[in-house]
Amino acid sequence: MSTPYDTPVIALRDVAKTYRRGALEVEALRGISLEIPTGDYVAIMGPSGSGKSTLMHILGCLDVPTSGRYLLAGQDVSRMGETELAEVRNRRIGFVFQQFNLLPSLPAWRNVELPLTYAGVGRAERRERAMRALARVGLAQRVDHRPGELSGGQQQRVAVARALVGDPDLILADEPTGNLDSRSSEDVLALLSELHASGRTIILITHEADVARAAARILRIRDGVLHDSAIAGTP
Numbered sequence: 001m002s003t004p005y006d007t008p009v010i011a012l013r014d015v016a017k018t019y020r021r022g023a024l025e026v027e028a029l030r031g032i033s034l035e036i037p038t039g040d041y042v043a044i045m046g047p048s049g050s051g052k053s054t055l056m057h058i059l060g061c062l063d064v065p066t067s068g069r070y071l072l073a074g075q076d077v078s079r080m081g082e083t084e085l086a087e088v089r090n091r092r093i094g095f096v097f098q099q100f101n102l103l104p105s106l107p108a109w110r111n112v113e114l115p116l117t118y119a120g121v122g123r124a125e126r127r128e129r130a131m132r133a134l135a136r137v138g139l140a141q142r143v144d145h146r147p148g149e150l151s152g153g154q155q156q157r158v159a160v161a162r163a164l165v166g167d168p169d170l171i172l173a174d175e176p177t178g179n180l181d182s183r184s185s186e187d188v189l190a191l192l193s194e195l196h197a198s199g200r201t202i203i204l205i206t207h208e209a210d211v212a213r214a215a216a217r218i219l220r221i222r223d224g225v226l227h228d229s230a231i232a233g234t235p
Contacts, residue, residue: 008071009169009201010036010059015068017054017224028054030224031068036203038169041196043204043215051224056205060093060172061085073169090118094163094171098178100155102147108134109143112162119166133161137191153184160191171195174205189214 017029028051036042046052057063058070061077064085070078077088089095094115102111112130121129134143137157147155156176163171173192177185193214196202204215212218220227 008035009038009040009073010034010203011069011071012058013069013071015058015065015070017051017058017063018066028224029058029065032224032226034219034226036201038201039196039199041193041202041204041214041216043206043212043218044221045206045209045212045218046221047207050221052205052207052221054224055221056172056174056203059170059203060095060174061089090115090166092169094166094168096156096159096163096171096173096176098175100147100152100159100179102155102158104147107144107146108139108150108158108161111147111158112165115162115166129165130161133165134158136164137161151184152180153187156180156184156188157191160188160195164195169201171200171202172205173202175207176204177206177208177211185211 012032012034015029015032016027019026019028032055044052044055054063058065061072061080062085064070064080065078068078069076072088073092075088077085080088103114109127109130112133113126116126116129131140131143134140137160139154139157139161142150142154147158150158171192176188176192180188189211192202192204196216202215204212206212
């Protein structure tokens with residue numbers, strides 16, 4: 001499918017992933033080839049056991065393929081070791097998870113600055129960038145609040161700010177509305193759409209059709225194979 005974008009931030013070439021469970025081999029992914037251009041907004045849908053989580057782990061550099069190649073922003077990450085993968089994750093990928101993964105003892109701005117701490121950014125710059133990211137997600141008045149003092153939707157906004165603070169090539173949102181009520185889910189999806197409109201590349205992992213329709217296009221995975229691609233909102 002043609003898109004209005006040019007440079008692929010993600011390119012998978014015949015990627016397969018096999019897990020060994022005792023004497024049994026399980027093919028979680030079976031020869032997936034995929035390009036996601038810079039600035040795209042893609043939802044990946046699939047039921048439990050479809051390979052959706054395995055694909056997410058590979059796209060997020062949390063795992064590597066058994067075979068095939070994965071190029072992230074032109075860099076082959078297919079056979080990197082854990083130290084190299086951790087560096088790539090910190091520099092190139094912003095994660096938003098179903099569980100907010102915020103540290104309860106830290107205020108919002110300290111949670112947001114954590115990726116910059118790991119990247120060795122100085123204290124003053126870390127705080128400034130964290131404040132800017134929180135303002136961008138509409139939480140300028142909540143920077144000193146701890147997670148327990150925030151609603152679920154606000155906590156997920158903090159998580160989005162944390163994903164943005166390192167200026168990554170890619171935002172990977174894994175079931176980001178799974179723990180939210182309907183109103184908070186709409187707010188988070190609207191925020192992701194705003195980020196896409198500003199040029200961010202976003203991959204949304206979900207099993208919910210209503211959530212997937214927020215994306216520009218939908219990919220479906222079943223039995224470790226990508227079956228089709230459609231403009232979001234089409235049958």
